[in-house]
Amino acid sequence: MATTGRLNESILLDTLMNYLVSMARTVESAMNRALDAIVSLDNPRSAALPGEVFLLEPRINEMEIVIDEHAIRLLRQGSFPEDELRLIVAALKLNNDLERIGDLAVNLAERVVSLREMPGAQMPEELAPMASAVRAMVSQSLGALIFRNVEMATTVLESDDVVDQYRDRIFEAQLRRMTKEPDAVSPGLQFVLATRHLERIADHATNIAEDIIFWVRGLDVRHGRLGGLRPEQAVPITTAEANITQNSQASHPNVTPAGNTDIVIFT
Amino acid sequence: MATTGRLNESILLDTLMNYLVSMARTVESAMNRALDAIVSLDNPRSAALPGEVFLLEPRINEMEIVIDEHAIRLLRQGSFPEDELRLIVAALKLNNDLERIGDLAVNLAERVVSLREMPGAQMPEELAPMASAVRAMVSQSLGALIFRNVEMATTVLESDDVVDQYRDRIFEAQLRRMTKEPDAVSPGLQFVLATRHLERIADHATNIAEDIIFWVRGLDVRHGRLGGLRPEQAVPITTAEANITQNSQASHPNVTPAGNTDIVIFT
Numbered sequence: 329m330a331t332t333g334r335l336n337e338s339i340l341l342d343t344l345m346n347y348l349v350s351m352a353r354t355v356e357s358a359m360n361r362a363l364d365a366i367v368s369l370d371n372p373r374s375a376a377l378p379g380e381v382f383l384l385e386p387r388i389n390e391m392e393i394v395i396d397e398h399a400i401r402l403l404r405q406g407s408f409p410e411d412e413l414r415l416i417v418a419a420l421k422l423n424n425d426l427e428r429i430g431d432l433a434v435n436l437a438e439r440v441v442s443l444r445e446m447p448g449a450q451m452p453e454e455l456a457p458m459a460s461a462v463r464a465m466v467s468q469s470l471g472a473l474i475f476r477n478v479e480m481a482t483t484v485l486e487s488d489d490v491v492d493q494y495r496d497r498i499f500e501a502q503l504r505r506m507t508k509e510p511d512a513v514s515p516g517l518q519f520v521l522a523t524r525h526l527e528r529i530a531d532h533a534t535n536i537a538e539d540i541i542f543w544v545r546g547l548d549v550r551h552g553r554l555g556g557l558r559p560e561q562a563v564p565i566t567t568a569e570a571n572i573t574q575n576s577q578a579s580h581p582n583v584t585p586a587g588n589t590d591i592v593i594f595t
Numbered sequence: 596m597a598t599t600g601r602l603n604e605s606i607l608l609d610t611l612m613n614y615l616v617s618m619a620r621t622v623e624s625a626m627n628r629a630l631d632a633i634v635s636l637d638n639p640r641s642a643a644l645p646g647e648v649f650l651l652e653p654r655i656n657e658m659e660i661v662i663d664e665h666a667i668r669l670l671r672q673g674s675f676p677e678d679e680l681r682l683i684v685a686a687l688k689l690n691n692d693l694e695r696i697g698d699l700a701v702n703l704a705e706r707v708v709s710l711r712e713m714p715g716a717q718m719p720e721e722l723a724p725m726a727s728a729v730r731a732m733v734s735q736s737l738g739a740l741i742f743r744n745v746e747m748a749t750t751v752l753e754s755d756d757v758v759d760q761y762r763d764r765i766f767e768a769q770l771r772r773m774t775k776e777p778d779a780v781s782p783g784l785q786f787v788l789a790t791r792h793l794e795r796i797a798d799h800a801t802n803i804a805e806d807i808i809f810w811v812r813g814l815d816v817r818h819g820r821l822g823g824l825r826p827e828q829a830v831p832i833t834t835a836e837a838n839i840t841q842n843s844q845a846s847h848p849n850v851t852p853a854g855n856t857d858i859v860i861f862t
Contacts, residue, residue: 513774520784594617
């Protein structure tokens with residue numbers, strides 16, 4: 329009976345993974361349509377893209393609920409080996425980040441709809457390279473998910489700053505233009521909001537990469553923990569844990585070297 | 596031995612709940628400081644508030660990690676009664692939404708720092724009432740968490756539209772002013788971004804309310820499922836489930852009346 333139970337659990341885990349990959353592909357497809365739409369505002373051929381993004385949203389929302397329900401059904405079955413438990417917890421988190429990328433694709437598509445009604449709108453020069461950087465981050469984070477690949481995930485963590493720099497440069501350029509030309513105010517606001525959506529998509533790609541590192545390696549790398557992790561370094565878990573404690577101590581001198589943060593933080 | 600195990604689990608669950616409440620109070624305190632700061636830009640007494648928000652952020656980040664680790668430690672112990680399992684899963688989600696409200700408080704504080712360097716900045720008339728509406732939503736959602744109160748959670752779900760309307764009206768007013776007065780462009784951009792941060796705080800308060808309904812009632816009310824749930828209605832779960840299926844069918848005609856969405860959605 330115990331063997332049958334494990335077999336059953338193994339099938340349910342495979343199903344969870346398949347659901348996640350299917351959700352990831354749908355979200356990526358919605359996001360790519362939104363990115364194509366924002367960088368080709370003048371192209372009549374891309375006029376249908378925002379509508380396609382809107383149509384994908386309810387499907388993504390339903391997928392999110394099904395994945396959550398499936399993960400909870402798995403947890404109900406009882407105790408799991410450590411790596412399988414981490415997969416289930418990571419699935420709950422990945423699911424959430426994927427759904428939010430889907431939401432942000434909708435937000436981007438809304439910006440496109442507004443901008444297409446402003447014929448004089450001049451696209452910021454750096455918007456296309458920013459969109460490419462975001463597209464690459466999402467593609468790598470989903471590749472890391474499909475191939476359980478920590479190196480790909482680590483590459484994503486390193487790209488986040490580039491996207492923030494694009495956001496700041498586009499903001500400054502739009503601010504200058506809007507101050508000089510009243511006609512640039514309306515499209516400028518839409519472009520500034522669009523760069524915020526792009527930045528947040530990149531943030532969620534970063535979260536996905538962090539969740540994959542947690543799942544595969546058992547390490548929590550959020551909030552700058554393990555800032556020094558690089559793909560070429562095969563960090564043994566013991567060293568990594570030492571780094572975590574060091575990092576925590578930098579911002580919280582009261583954290584004990586043994587990592588007993590609970591008592592210190594919750595006072 | 597089994598009794599000792601249950602006692603131990605019960606203590607660990609109480610600890611999880613205490614951690615969450617402590618995190619919620621810290622996040623609310625950061626957010627209230629950020630809201631006070633944005634509605635009192637001209638007041639020299641509130642100049643220190645953004646710095647206080649920045650100081651709380653690393654503490655909130657550490658709390659998030661400790662709560663996640665504690666929830667995973669609990670899941671490792673094995674099988675739980677249904678309501679306790681739902682609490683642990685809800686804790687993982689609540690934790691995430693709380694941390695993001697903390698991030699958004701930091702974003703708001705950044706807007707305040709920029710705006711305080713623009714002495715002519717004229718605050719949008721509706722910003723203070725919008726901030727009050729957001730403050731009330733967060734306060735109610737955290738009240739719902741502390742008192743496990745579904746009625747309070749349902750009130751939060753009903754307030755989200757009001758915040759979106761404030762956002763749209765402030766956007767229109769700022770757009771008009773920025774088009775007429777070049778000096779209004781720089782502060783106007785900051786105010787538009789600030790309303791987006793406020794809107795997203797309200798979204799996370801809504802998520803928190805939905806998670807509490809899931810935890811206490813076992814119902815998933817995300818994405819407009821159970822649109823008709825009202826505090827005065829004591830919805831028995833069977834009726835609620837019927838509504839879920841109806842709602843799903845509205846957007847997905849292929850979903851079977853028995854609610855077997857898995858096969859239909861993941862194709």
